[in-house]
Amino acid sequence: MDKPTEIGDMTREELDAELEKGWESMQNERLYSADEVDQELDEMMKDKRAVAESLFGCIPPDITLEEARAERLKKI
Incomplete structure (x- = not known):
């Protein structure tokens, strides 16, 4: 399946x-x-989450990647 x-x-x-x-x-x-579709999107998000965690540290499961990024940028 192609990337959305x-x-x-x-x-x-x-x-x-x-x-x-x-x-x-x-x-x-x-x-x-x-x-x-859900399974494919979950697989795609796992990759994004791994990259984000490596860049921003541990990301709690109850926030989005965008929220984690915004939190991290506040600290810089």
């Missing part, structure tokens, strides 16, 4: 192309269950 694309960083043409890819994927019956 951030919609806010896309041009209208890029968004249209991504939506078209999704439509074609559905037409070809390449569908994923919510559990499959």
Whole structure:
């Protein structure tokens, strides 16, 4: 599965192309269950969490990476 694309960083043409890819994927019956998507996203976040922990120290499980970054920047 490809890395998710951030919609806010896309041009209208890029968004249209991504939506078209999704439509074609559905037409070809390449569908994923919510559990499959959750599992893939969890795997991707593990990598990000490991990098963030190495940069910012231990990150409690109840805050986001963005919150941990903001906390760390306050201390610098």
